[in-house]
Amino acid sequence: MIADTVNPVEYVYLVAGILFIVGLRLLGSPKTARFGNRISALGMVGAVGGVLTQGIVAWWVVIVGIAIGAAIGISAARSVKMTAMPQMVAIFNGCGGGAAALVATGELLKRIGAGETLSVDQSLTTILSAVIGAISFSGSIIAYLKLQEVMTGRPIVYVGQQVVNGLILIVMLVAAGYVIAGQDQVTALYVALGTALALGILFTLPIGGADMPVIISLLNSFTGLAAALTGFVLNNNVLIISGALVGASGTLLTVLMSRAMNRSLTNVLFGAFGSVKASSGAKSESTGTVRSVSADDVGTMLAYANAVIVVPGYGMAVAQAQHAVRELAENLEKRGVAVKYAIHPVAGRMPGHMNVLLAEANVPYDALYDMEDINPEFERTDVALVIGANDVTNPAARTDTSSPIYGMPILNVDKAANVVVLKRSMNPGFAGIDNPLYEDPKTVMLFGDAKKSIEAVNAAVKAL
Amino acid sequence: MSEHLLTELTIFILAVFVGFEVISKVPTTLHTPLMSATNAIHGIVLVGAILIAGTQGNPLGPLLGIVLVVLASLNVFGGYTVTERMLEMFKPRATTPKKTDA
16 A cells, blocks of 8 residues: 555545544534444445455455345344334444454455565554454454343453463464464464454453443453454554444543542453342342332322433333333422433443433433432432442442442432332342441432332322 | 554554544533443444454355354444434423424
């Protein structure tokens, strides 16, 4: 590509890269976000259109592949329920990672097949994109299976897990070293790919469901990085630019999510949060008294309040209660009750998960408040309505230095005059940590499926 | 390190900084669509997939070549469709008046 005459497709790639950046910039505001996504899609159409002018011979492979991918991708994306969004994003992410790994593998085989000797630069970037893409592929599949609840969402841990992972990592690095050194490159590549696939699985297994926002962001960043590296392999700038953008975005979200839980990324990845703590939490599970009330009581409480803050959590997503919640909020607003929503950064299974679910239920986005903005308001609030959220409301994070979540920023629901907690049962939350909020004298509990409970409360409000 | 790699590395690093700058301005409300949108963007690997599977001397063979193009296309088409679906739901208060009698 370093020549006096530039291949015209390079200009197309440059424009595509600019369109991706502008598109992401427009995603910064809800008003322009949709336009931004279309600008980015236009960049994609341009880049793919450009590459189709580059000496394609196996048209049927390209056309059949795109047709199948488009048909499955579009129909899956159209039919998926909003509550299943995190696993959908995970699986598409895995596809991208797998594709990056195959591109790198293909290019290496091609060059070796043509009798070329790869420079260190080339073999280094090739093996990196193959390995990172493969980790992202298998890791995303495990994340998908966990989120889809095909397999348990709880951390899967066993004795010597870190040692096994460490050994596999060493084998992978040695194999990668062989590829870079130019020794038995094809065999070494396959060993590296195999071990990378295994590592993706093994690193994701011990991640608990509540840590999914972090791992989904991290895997997204991995695929971005793998795509950028295939750009180095193929000497293609648009791949480098777009991969770098995604890598940066994924990394930033990963850091934000870890910070929102007051934990380091290492702790999220290797801490197996939930499994260890479950045992310590379980024994004191039944101590203390909680007040259980009926839906009618909750209805009365809400109807005669001035200000209500709804605190949604993963329980709302599981019960698909977002539409019922919006109806209840509308009925309360008709009675003059001010209703706001408090969104914790890590509520749900991916960054901003609650916002999407509430948006689906037609809740206007300006009724949703971030933690920093809403926390001072709890003191002036009559009722905090906690729907299937647990650890993000646990006051032990503020006060109890021995609590595993001590120091994690929480929503200060306990400052509200009254707290209503909707919960399926008295089982401790995902992380298995006791929540003293439930034993607070001003807290009442409404047990049952969140959707049914909200509908019953709504009926009670209407009947008043 | 070749001069060529250095140039590519420069592009990469500058793009990372642009990415950080642009993405840090996205509000929490839009984090899921943002993730989905960036997820769609790394579908750009389709360009690489077409180059490997479609040009002379596809080293993977036609079957694996199709698998490769399918994977990348799933990422592109699925990614953009999901993002579009999410974003069309985000509405400000003004467009949802309280009089939803219908």
